[in-house]
Amino acid sequence: MLNPADEQLAAMLPDGVLRPVTPAYLEEPRGRYHGQAGLIAAPRTTDEVAQIVRACAAARVGIVTRGGGTGLVGGQVMPDGPAPLVLSLERMTALRGIWPEENVLVAEAGMTLQAVRDAAENHGRLFPLSLASQGTAAIGGCLSTNAGGVTALRYGTARALCLGIEAVLPDGSIVNDLKRLRKDNTGYDLRDLLIGAEGSLGVITAASLKLVVPPPNIGTAMLEVPGPEAALTLLALAEGHMAGGVTAFELIGGQGLAFLAETLPEIRQPLPKAHWSVLIEVGLPVGMAPDAALEGLLSDAMERGLVTDGVIAQSGQQAAGFWHLREHIPEANRRIGAISSHDVSLPLSEIAAFILDAGAALAARSDLRVNCFGHLGDGNLHFNLFPAAGRHRAEYDDQRKDLSLLVHEMVVARGGSFSAEHGVGRLKVAELERWGDPARLAAMRAIKSALDPLGIMNPGAVLSQASD
Amino acid sequence: MLNPADEQLAAMLPDGVLRPVTPAYLEEPRGRYHGQAGLIAAPRTTDEVAQIVRACAAARVGIVTRGGGTGLVGGQVMPDGPAPLVLSLERMTALRGIWPEENVLVAEAGMTLQAVRDAAENHGRLFPLSLASQGTAAIGGCLSTNAGGVTALRYGTARALCLGIEAVLPDGSIVNDLKRLRKDNTGYDLRDLLIGAEGSLGVITAASLKLVVPPPNIGTAMLEVPGPEAALTLLALAEGHMAGGVTAFELIGGQGLAFLAETLPEIRQPLPKAHWSVLIEVGLPVGMAPDAALEGLLSDAMERGLVTDGVIAQSGQQAAGFWHLREHIPEANRRIGAISSHDVSLPLSEIAAFILDAGAALAARSDLRVNCFGHLGDGNLHFNLFPAAGRHRAEYDDQRKDLSLLVHEMVVARGGSFSAEHGVGRLKVAELERWGDPARLAAMRAIKSALDPLGIMNPGAVLSQASD
Numbered sequence: 001m002l003n004p005a006d007e008q009l010a011a012m013l014p015d016g017v018l019r020p021v022t023p024a025y026l027e028e029p030r031g032r033y034h035g036q037a038g039l040i041a042a043p044r045t046t047d048e049v050a051q052i053v054r055a056c057a058a059a060r061v062g063i064v065t066r067g068g069g070t071g072l073v074g075g076q077v078m079p080d081g082p083a084p085l086v087l088s089l090e091r092m093t094a095l096r097g098i099w100p101e102e103n104v105l106v107a108e109a110g111m112t113l114q115a116v117r118d119a120a121e122n123h124g125r126l127f128p129l130s131l132a133s134q135g136t137a138a139i140g141g142c143l144s145t146n147a148g149g150v151t152a153l154r155y156g157t158a159r160a161l162c163l164g165i166e167a168v169l170p171d172g173s174i175v176n177d178l179k180r181l182r183k184d185n186t187g188y189d190l191r192d193l194l195i196g197a198e199g200s201l202g203v204i205t206a207a208s209l210k211l212v213v214p215p216p217n218i219g220t221a222m223l224e225v226p227g228p229e230a231a232l233t234l235l236a237l238a239e240g241h242m243a244g245g246v247t248a249f250e251l252i253g254g255q256g257l258a259f260l261a262e263t264l265p266e267i268r269q270p271l272p273k274a275h276w277s278v279l280i281e282v283g284l285p286v287g288m289a290p291d292a293a294l295e296g297l298l299s300d301a302m303e304r305g306l307v308t309d310g311v312i313a314q315s316g317q318q319a320a321g322f323w324h325l326r327e328h329i330p331e332a333n334r335r336i337g338a339i340s341s342h343d344v345s346l347p348l349s350e351i352a353a354f355i356l357d358a359g360a361a362l363a364a365r366s367d368l369r370v371n372c373f374g375h376l377g378d379g380n381l382h383f384n385l386f387p388a389a390g391r392h393r394a395e396y397d398d399q400r401k402d403l404s405l406l407v408h409e410m411v412v413a414r415g416g417s418f419s420a421e422h423g424v425g426r427l428k429v430a431e432l433e434r435w436g437d438p439a440r441l442a443a444m445r446a447i448k449s450a451l452d453p454l455g456i457m458n459p460g461a462v463l464s465q466a467s468d
Numbered sequence: 469m470l471n472p473a474d475e476q477l478a479a480m481l482p483d484g485v486l487r488p489v490t491p492a493y494l495e496e497p498r499g500r501y502h503g504q505a506g507l508i509a510a511p512r513t514t515d516e517v518a519q520i521v522r523a524c525a526a527a528r529v530g531i532v533t534r535g536g537g538t539g540l541v542g543g544q545v546m547p548d549g550p551a552p553l554v555l556s557l558e559r560m561t562a563l564r565g566i567w568p569e570e571n572v573l574v575a576e577a578g579m580t581l582q583a584v585r586d587a588a589e590n591h592g593r594l595f596p597l598s599l600a601s602q603g604t605a606a607i608g609g610c611l612s613t614n615a616g617g618v619t620a621l622r623y624g625t626a627r628a629l630c631l632g633i634e635a636v637l638p639d640g641s642i643v644n645d646l647k648r649l650r651k652d653n654t655g656y657d658l659r660d661l662l663i664g665a666e667g668s669l670g671v672i673t674a675a676s677l678k679l680v681v682p683p684p685n686i687g688t689a690m691l692e693v694p695g696p697e698a699a700l701t702l703l704a705l706a707e708g709h710m711a712g713g714v715t716a717f718e719l720i721g722g723q724g725l726a727f728l729a730e731t732l733p734e735i736r737q738p739l740p741k742a743h744w745s746v747l748i749e750v751g752l753p754v755g756m757a758p759d760a761a762l763e764g765l766l767s768d769a770m771e772r773g774l775v776t777d778g779v780i781a782q783s784g785q786q787a788a789g790f791w792h793l794r795e796h797i798p799e800a801n802r803r804i805g806a807i808s809s810h811d812v813s814l815p816l817s818e819i820a821a822f823i824l825d826a827g828a829a830l831a832a833r834s835d836l837r838v839n840c841f842g843h844l845g846d847g848n849l850h851f852n853l854f855p856a857a858g859r860h861r862a863e864y865d866d867q868r869k870d871l872s873l874l875v876h877e878m879v880v881a882r883g884g885s886f887s888a889e890h891g892v893g894r895l896k897v898a899e900l901e902r903w904g905d906p907a908r909l910a911a912m913r914a915i916k917s918a919l920d921p922l923g924i925m926n927p928g929a930v931l932s933q934a935s936d
Contacts, residue, residue, distance in 0.1 A: 099815065099816075099817055101700065101701075101704060101816065101817050102815055102816040102817050102847075103816075104815070104816075145653065146653050148651050148653075152650070152651065153650075154712075156628070157651060157653075159657070159660075160624070160628060169907060169911060173906075173907035173910065174907055175905055175907045175908045175911065176905050176907070176908075177905055177908055179815075179883060179885065180815040180816075180883060181813045181814070181815065181847060181883075181884065181885055181888070182620070182621075182813065182845075182846040182847055182848070183616050183620065183625060183813045183843075183846045183847065183848045183885070183888040183889050184813060184885040184887070184888065185613065185614050185616075185625075185664060185885075185887050185888060185889055185890065185891045185892070186885055186886065186887050186891075186892055186896070186899075186900055186904060187664075187892060187900055187904060187908070187909070187912050187930055187931075188661055188664065188665055188669070188911075188912045188915060188916075188930075189627070189657075189660045189661055189663065189664055190908050190911055190912065192627075192657045192660035192661070193656055193657055193660070193661055193915075195657070196653060196655075196656065196657055197656055201656070212707070212712065213704060213707040213708045213712075215711035215712065216708060216709065216711060217711065232569065233569075236569060236681060239680070239681040240681045240684060240754070241684065241753055241754045242753045242754075243683035243684060243685070243713055243751045243752050243753045243754075244622075244680065244681075244683060244712065244713070244751060245711055245712070245713070245753060283711045283712060284711050284753060285709055285710045285711045285713060285752060285753070285756060285761060286708070286709045286710075286711075286761075286764060287756070287760070287761065287764055288711075288753060288755070288756050292755070293753060293754075293755065296754060296755055345649045345650065345651045345652060346649070347567065347570055347572070347647075347648040347649065348567075348569065348570040348571075348572075348648075349567055349569050349570050375651075377650075378650040378651045379570075379649060379650055379651065380650070380651045415647060415648060415649075416649065417647065417649055417651070417652040417653075417654055418654065419652070419653050419654050420649070420651040420652065420653060421651050421653055422653065423653045423654075424653070424654055424655060428654070431654075432654055432655055436654060436655060437643055437644050437645055438641075439637060439641035439642055439643045439644070440643045440644075440645055440655070440658050441655070442641065443637060443643065443656075443658055443919060444655050444656045444658065446918040446919055447656060447661075447915055447918055447919070448656075449918065450914040450915055450917065450918035451911060451914055451915070462655055462656075463655075
């Protein structure tokens with residue numbers, strides 16, 4: 001039964017958009033936050049989104065937009081304050097059009113990333129954004145959080161793959177900017193402002209996305225390296241060899257392999273004893289055999305002491321096996337149970353020293369294990385803390401906050417970011433206030449007030465709710 | 469001698485920043501606008517920029533920021549209204565740092581694009597932005613206008629090459645966001661908002677820029693094609709062959725070659741009779757001979773009827789000759805004297821029909837010549853109108869406005885943009901008002917008011933000055 005205020009709001013909404021309030025709309029994958037909702041609305045069209053936004057503005061009810069719900073920083077759930085309307089994009093899943101000869105596709109925001117990738121593939125094209133959660137993550141959410149993933153090194157983050165957006169602003173007006181253009185210098189970049197705003201400046205309802213012609217030859221290898229510094233030198237060498245063809249360059253730590261062996265022993269490990277290894281993928285021109293290209297790189301790298309062992313995939317199946325291993329590191333982590341997870345980025349030349357220093361500082365503070373892995377080519381590490389063998393994460397409850405602060409402080413001191421690819425959401429609002437540049441924060445607040453004067457769009461996400 | 473108001477402002481500025489008001493500060497390359505200035509200030513540091521901005525805010529004096537002054541839409545000159553202070557970045561030319569192992573460089577805004585490219589090259593790296601005006605254009609201006617150029621197809625426009633900025637906002641606060649990070653999802657993208665804002669939201673004072681490892685092998689060819697449609701099919705074929713290695717793909721029309729032959733006969737033309745040709749450049753991995761790769765593409769393309777003739781550069785010198793030809797098309801145009809120039813972009817699949825239809829519509833309206841050329845891979849055409857042979861541009865003065873409107877209308881009708889890479893400046897403010905999405909324009913005005921409530925930053929550029 002609805003309370004009177006929600007009943008009044010419900011009466012203002014388009015027919016047939018309301019959905020029952022079920023737990024699935026109020027959860028997030030890490031289980032840190034439990035959301036609330038006065039109403040759940042699932043519009044079918046952009047016009048319906050606009051009507052809902054206008055109704056919420058009139059009723060002064062907050063709007064939490066929800067795509068696939070896979071975000072890792074609590075941007076999709078609002079645990080505190082007056083219960084919001086949850087705006088689910090689950091019914092806006094149309095492929096509005098695809099122009100393979102232009103390398104462009106226009107998708108509604110509720111389409112899953114996998115569905116976008118499949119649509120491109122059906123036309124001989126690749127939408128290069130790739131995340132472990134792509135079967136569930138909605139493309140609107142990928143854009144709203146500027147998702148990264150394993151191919152950002154070559155193709156950029158979600159922002160770089162978006163040519164234009166359609167969006168509903170907090171006043172209910174509809175921005176029609178679904179251009180299929182690679183160049184359009186006509187005024188302020190509202191697109192990039194809404195991308196990464198995590199639903200706090202408006203609702204992205206559709207996007208014009210950039211596709212690529214897939215590389216004709218793909219090579220994949222797992223290489224054991226002496227350490228992160230050697231891995232970075234190897235990356236520069238690989239870039240010199242491959243003319244920008246390095247698609248992915250993932251760092252894998254020995255702790256991650258050990259967690260995999262412990263929790264998912266069925267996963268085949270090509271280099272089970274490596275303290276540090278990298279998974280490299282390259283896209284190569286017609287006439288260039290991937291084996292030969294990777295062997296050339298490997299022999300050059302071994303001569304320089306940058307690689308100590310390695311396996312070049314001899315088949316697509318073997319390459320898929322390497323990726324299967326990489327993509328299951330987060331699952332192994334979940335089974336072990338992290339004390340604290342950190343999605344950080346650093347200037348590339350600071351990474352090796354950071355890993356060393358942070359490991360030492362943490363060891364001095366607590367008895368724990370570190371699993372460090374991630375998108376090394378982007379300077380993006382997932383630096384996650386786990387209980388010592390035989391202990392449980394709950395034993396670290398009282399240390400969690402301090403340990404997390406320690407990691408973030410060491411990242412920031414080296415010019416790094418406390419949120420590389422997951423966003424701010426609700427989890428890192430305090431971090432942004434602490435470490436964000438004050439002039440930039442003031443400008444963000446001014447923009448938020450200008451576009452959303454009533455503060456109805458995802459209240460409390462990214463920026464704390466103004467009590468001033 | 470200064471008027472009393474300017475004298476008062478001058479007294480508030482840091483010592484030694486004033487420069488004599490000379491004509492060079494008031495000009496723009498196309499000679500359409502003649503600027504004015506109460507004062508010219510050339511600060512040495514970001515703090516001095518902030519002091520100047522605060523003084524202008526206190527005195528309610530407009531600020532026109534000037535880099536190299538090469539912009540083509542009058543963003544750098546203010547012909548009307550109360551005389552502004554011209555803020556020249558000519559003394560802020562320091563290379564603040566370079567980290568070749570990170571592929572990052574931090575430049576002050578007054579550094580020329582050529583100087584940035586040279587600094588990268590000195591460390592074995594490439595800053596890929598490339599413009600005909602790079603010897604004069606300042607990097608701050610390149611960012612403020614989101615400059616494009618010949619390599620945007622592979623490396624993106626200026627926006628895609630910037631990792632972070634330092635900027636002075638209209639209230640004199642300094643945004644310190646010179647991060648050397650490829651991923652940083654911590655709040656709204658103020659960087660991309662200031663990039664492309666043409667000085668109307670603040671002053672970019674320095675930027676952290678993305679470098680690349682230069683491709684080990686570069687191949688260059690000029691290919692005669694049956695027409696623009698075949699050229700686009702050829703581009704898709706080339707992308708399929710080269711695994712994303714196509715760096716540039718420039719369309720050259722026969723009219724452009726004729727203008728070159730007439731005005732710059734010393735320039736060697738490899739395909740002097742081609743009605744349509746393309747200049748293609750590819751970057752290739754180690755072990756891949758550029759000749760062989762381009763020959764493979766050429767034979768494939770000829771078999772499909774996409775190329776009728778072609779010359780593959782046999783040396784760096786020959787390749788440079790091809791580029792010399794391409795880069796002198798604008799100079800030949802200047803010598804002929806254009807009636808009207810159009811920097812437009814179109815969805816790729818609309819280009820061939822646009823060129824045909826617009827040519828026919830113009831021919832029906834007037835006796836003139838069209839030189840169509842440009843960055844075909846980006847859908848970016850320079851579609852310029854010239855007098856019929858034996859006539860002079862002045863004879864077309866009364867038609868100019870109508871002809872320009874006709875071209876822009878045909879572009880917009882096909883989902884294109886009336887400003888692909890040059891920006892809005894003062895030249896295209898009316899076009900933006902006419903064709904810009906209303907909700908987007910309203911949001912732009914709200915952002916402008918929020919960040920620059922006094923309206924002092926480049927008044928009248930991008931957005932008309934609010935009379936409301």
